[in-house]
Amino acid sequence: MLITHDTECALGLLVELLNTSPEVAGREQLPDVAALDAFVVRGNISEVDSVTPLDLAAVHRLRGQLRDIFTAPSTQVAAELVNALVAAVNATPRLTDHDGHGWHMHYFAPHAALADHLAAELGMALGLILMAGERERLRRCEAPDCARVFVDLSRNRSRRYCDSRTCGNRMHVAAYRARQRSAADSAAVTDDEVTVSVG
Numbered sequence: 001m002l003i004t005h006d007t008e009c010a011l012g013l014l015v016e017l018l019n020t021s022p023e024v025a026g027r028e029q030l031p032d033v034a035a036l037d038a039f040v041v042r043g044n045i046s047e048v049d050s051v052t053p054l055d056l057a058a059v060h061r062l063r064g065q066l067r068d069i070f071t072a073p074s075t076q077v078a079a080e081l082v083n084a085l086v087a088a089v090n091a092t093p094r095l096t097d098h099d100g101h102g103w104h105m106h107y108f109a110p111h112a113a114l115a116d117h118l119a120a121e122l123g124m125a126l127g128l129i130l131m132a133g134e135r136e137r138l139r140r141c142e143a144p145d146c147a148r149v150f151v152d153l154s155r156n157r158s159r160r161y162c163d164s165r166t167c168g169n170r171m172h173v174a175a176y177r178a179r180q181r182s183a184a185d186s187a188a189v190t191d192d193e194v195t196v197s198v199g
């Protein structure tokens with residue numbers, strides 16, 4: 001898959017945003033302006049001055065829209081949602097080499113509000129995944145008690161868990177214990193059979 005470093009960064013930010021929702025995290029991870037501000041700093045989001053309560057409400061709304069695209073039932077539906085999203089915020093492709101980064105594309109309109117900025121950048125990143133025919137890489141963690149989403153950028157599309165250190169490790173331990181239990185069970189059965197045949 002042809003996916004640039006910028007798209008990869010945008011997808012990382014998208015996943016981080018989606019995983020802040022109360023449905024995923026148990027409680028709202030962006031409850032106030034300070035949390036949103038920290039998200040902006042952590043995500044290294046450029047050209048954002050200050051964050052207001054209006055931005056917070058708009059980002060919460062956007063998060064739901066992005067989730068609808070991420071979990072859309074078909075590429076057709078996802079494509080229509082991406083188109084509507086980026087059109088609504090007047091996405092404006094322009095080349096830039098700000099802050100010593102190499103030349104790359106910004107899609108948000110100059111001076112766009114935070115939610116519009118994110119809608120353009122994250123919407124386009126999703127659009128690039130659709131263009132590449134790689135929608136199946138948009139995944140939900142397979143651990144039964146985990147609702148986090150992730151983008152599987154592994155070469156063979158084999159990633160199953162949101163994070164190999166937490167969920168992946170946890171599930172491997174659970175599978176190992178289950179194997180041990182069933183091995184112990186079949187050993188017990190064998191003993192019975194032996195007893196029966198002897199008796």
Ligand SMILES: [Zn+2]
Nearest residue numbers: 046098104106
């Ligand atoms: Zn940039």
Ligand SMILES: [Zn+2]
Nearest residue numbers: 141146162167
């Ligand atoms: Zn997980």
